[in-house]
Amino acid sequence: MKVLITGANGQLGRGLIATAPAEADLHPVTRNDCDLADASAVAALVEQVAPDLVINAAAYTAVDKAESDEDTARAINARAVAALVAALRGKLVHVSTDFVFDGTASRAYRPDDSRNPISAYGRSKAEGEDHLRDSDLLVRTAWVYTAGGANFVRTMLRLMAEKPALSVVADQIGAPTWAPGLARTIWGLVAKDASGTFHHSDAGVASWYDFAVAIQEEALALGLLEEAIPITPIPTSAYPTPAARPAFSLLDCSKTRELLGDGHTHWRSNLRTLLKEEASHV
Numbered sequence: 001m002k003v004l005i006t007g008a009n010g011q012l013g014r015g016l017i018a019t020a021p022a023e024a025d026l027h028p029v030t031r032n033d034c035d036l037a038d039a040s041a042v043a044a045l046v047e048q049v050a051p052d053l054v055i056n057a058a059a060y061t062a063v064d065k066a067e068s069d070e071d072t073a074r075a076i077n078a079r080a081v082a083a084l085v086a087a088l089r090g091k092l093v094h095v096s097t098d099f100v101f102d103g104t105a106s107r108a109y110r111p112d113d114s115r116n117p118i119s120a121y122g123r124s125k126a127e128g129e130d131h132l133r134d135s136d137l138l139v140r141t142a143w144v145y146t147a148g149g150a151n152f153v154r155t156m157l158r159l160m161a162e163k164p165a166l167s168v169v170a171d172q173i174g175a176p177t178w179a180p181g182l183a184r185t186i187w188g189l190v191a192k193d194a195s196g197t198f199h200h201s202d203a204g205v206a207s208w209y210d211f212a213v214a215i216q217e218e219a220l221a222l223g224l225l226e227e228a229i230p231i232t233p234i235p236t237s238a239y240p241t242p243a244a245r246p247a248f249s250l251l252d253c254s255k256t257r258e259l260l261g262d263g264h265t266h267w268r269s270n271l272r273t274l275l276k277e278e279a280s281h282v
C-alpha cells in the first residue's frame, strides 16, 4: 500500500511515520517537496507518486494569525484539499478540528453534528471538509500535542520556567490529544477501510487551566521544572486573542472506539507519557 503523507514534519506527520504499519510503503512529503498552496504542484506530486492513499497531515494551524491571513489559511486548509481530491484515484484521509464547532453544545460533539465555525481557521477547516467525497475518511481531533511540536504543553513548560505566575483560561472546555495516539487511531481506521467522519481525542475532559495545572504537577514530579508557580484560572474575556475559540468543544469519540474495539487512554496518562519522553531528552 503506497501512502503519501503530507505535513511529514508536523506533529501528526511525525506520529504517523513513527506508528506506520510494516506493510505501508511511506512517501512522506514536507513543504520543501511541495508547497500545498500551489494547486498545480499538488497535482504533479500526486501524479508522480501515484499513491493508493493520501494522509493529509499538513495544515495552516496558526489560529490567531489566520484572522488576518484568511486567504493563506484557506489556500492550505481548503483549496489544497480540493486539489488533492481532484488529482487522486485512491482514498484521502483528511484531518480536521474541534474548531469547526461553535462551542454552544451541552454534550460532546458527534461526528454528524452541525458545524458553525467562529474563527477564520475554523472556517477554512470546515471548507476543507466539504471537498471530501463519500469514500474519503475525515478524522476530527483537538488540542494536539507531542514531543518537539509547537503546542500548549511546550508553551506552558517554557512559561513556567520563565515567569513568576501564569493566568490560564478556565472556561474553554475540551480534551487534549497526544499525536502518536491520534496517529495509531488513523492507521486503525485505515486498516478497517473506514470512510466518513470520525472523532479522536484523548479520553476525559479539561479546561486549558486544568491542563496547565496537570502539566505543572507532572513536570515537577519528573524534574522538568524546579519550582511551582501560581496558576490562576481566568475567564476568556481576561485573555483577549484575535481569534474566538469555542467555549466547549469536547468530541464524542464513541463511534471510533466502537469500530476499533479498543480502549481510550485518558489525557493525563498520555500527558505523563509525553513528559517522560521530554524528561529523557533533557
Ligand SMILES: NC(=O)C1=CN([C@@H]2O[C@H](COP(=O)(O)OP(=O)(O)OC[C@H]3O[C@@H](n4cnc5c(N)ncnc54)[C@H](OP(=O)(O)O)[C@@H]3O)[C@@H](O)[C@H]2O)C=CC1
Pocket (backbone or CB within 6 Å): 006, 007, 008, 009, 010, 011, 012, 013, 030, 031, 032, 034, 035, 036, 037, 056, 057, 058, 059, 060, 061, 076, 095, 096, 097, 098, 125, 140, 141, 142, 143, 144, 145, 149, 150
Ligand atoms: N495542532 C492542533 O492542536 C490541532 C490540529 N488539528 C489538525 O490536525 C492536523 C495536523 O496538525 P499538526 O500536526 O498539529 O500541525 P502542525 O502545525 O504541527 O503541522 C502542520 C504541517 O503542515 C505543513 N504545512 C503548512 N503549510 C504548508 C504548505 N503550504 N505546504 C506544505 N506543507 C505545509 C507545516 O510545515 P511548516 O512547518 O513548514 O509550516 C507543518 O509541517 C491538521 O489538519 C490540523 O488542522 C486539529 C485539531 C487540533
Ligand SMILES: Cc1cn([C@H]2C[C@H](O)[C@@H](COP(=O)(O)OP(=O)(O)O[C@H]3O[C@@H](C)C(=O)[C@@H](O)[C@H]3O)O2)c(=O)[nH]c1=O
Pocket (backbone or CB within 6 Å): 061, 062, 063, 097, 098, 099, 141, 142, 143, 144, 151, 152, 155, 159, 166, 167, 168, 169, 172, 208, 239, 241, 245
Ligand atoms: C499561552 C496562554 C494561552 N492561554 C489560552 C489561549 C487559548 O484560549 C488557550 C490555548 O492556547 P493555544 O494558542 O496554545 O491554543 P490554540 O492554538 O488555540 O489551539 C488550537 O489549535 C488549533 C490548531 C486547533 O485545531 C485546536 O484544536 C486547538 O488545539 O489557552 C492562556 O489562557 N494563558 C496563556 O498563558
Ligand SMILES: [Mg+2]
Pocket (backbone or CB within 6 Å): 061, 062, 063
Ligand atoms: Mg496555536
